[in-house]
Amino acid sequence: MAARLRVLVVGASIAGPATAYWLARAGAEVTVIERFPGIRKGGQAVDIRGCGLTVMRRMPGMEDLVRAKPTGEEGLSFVRNDGRPYGIIRATGNPDQQALLSELEIFRGDLSTILHDLTNRHESIRYKFNEQVLSIKQHATAGLLEVAFASGRQNAPFDLVVAADGATSRTRAIGLECGVRDHIHSTDTWAAYFSTKKNYTNGDKVSLGYSAPGGRFMNAGYKPSGGSHAMMMGRGTASANAFRQAAEQGRTREFVAEQYSNAGWISNDLVEELKTADDFYASEIVQVKVPTLHKGRFVLVGDAGYAVGPTGFGTSIALAGAYVLAGEIKKHSGDVDAALEAYERQMRPLIKDMQKIPPFVGSIAAPQSAWAIWVRNQLFAFVAWSGVAEFLQRFLGGAFKNSKEFPLPEYEWDE
Structure with missing residues (x-):
């Protein structure tokens, strides 16, 4: 890479730190900004499945850190109004078997903290909290983006701006010149x-x-x-x-x-x-469905570009997107425009597949009528009692894909 790329990553929750990690491995200088005063704790439990497992295992030390912070949950039981259970379905016990109950589950805040801690001490990565983008001006001839910040600090030039600030990304609205709820x-x-x-x-x-x-x-x-x-x-x-x-x-x-x-x-x-x-x-x-993942030197990663909704793949595709974006920049020797085109080509089939919502998700979790709830509960009780739960987990879990079905490219990284 002739000159080190200067990259601004917006968002410090999972997609942002993961993108910073791989961009630093690609030889870039990365600034990560976050509008909140620190890493947000709490939040829902998230799964790491399929391509997410692949990326995690290519980040030295990350899998051990994730496994050290599990949610601790071992199964699911639906209960009656008085708290008596209809039955219990437990996880498969195999972290590579992608099923209804994930074997690798962690709270969102814990995963964000792990990724932040893995990247915070890297010499090519800097974090700035209580900060957000006010405007982005692209200079076509120079290939640079001039970014103005809400804090009022001096405008700064970047070779690339990455929006990784969630499904309601304000940065996406600025970079794509659209409304926050557009797409x-x-x-x-x-x-x-x-x-x-x-x-x-x-x-x-x-x-x-x-x-x-x-x-x-x-x-x-x-x-x-x-x-x-x-x-x-x-x-x-x-x-x-x-x-x-x-x-x-x-x-x-x-x-x-x-x-x-x-x-x-x-x-x-x-x-x-x-x-x-x-x-x-x-x-x-x-779900977020944008006509393009990039515009000039502005690009979307994670929920900002392709929130998948209730499919269970949001974290995994965010990790994959971070990896592929940086990998293509490394592969194209810093030719950002060519790298962004390649990133879009690589991600589109994955996004299309992972945004398919299995038809059973809503009806299992939240039936609308008392009758539908009763039917769901009776079926759940039968499945738990009969011993066919493992079979059904594997059958229905086919919707969640095994990582081998989504082979990610191998890239050569800087140490």
């Missing part, structure tokens, strides 16, 4: 996550789930540090529209509490806990 496709689903002080599983590592009519599903799971990790989800067009309106008004916490008041099981206890939870986080579950 966002609703899946009519939202979810809220928070930690509780009380341990609702009584120390058991099996997560407990309960469905209420109206597409509502709540979950209380094992948390290694104590208490429980809770999730509340809503599914349906009207529910998603109402959630979006509440989010625009800055009252998502109040909205979730209203939705789950007197919903059954431990709903009222969880509502009281979410009111004071310091790690409460809620978002709409969406």
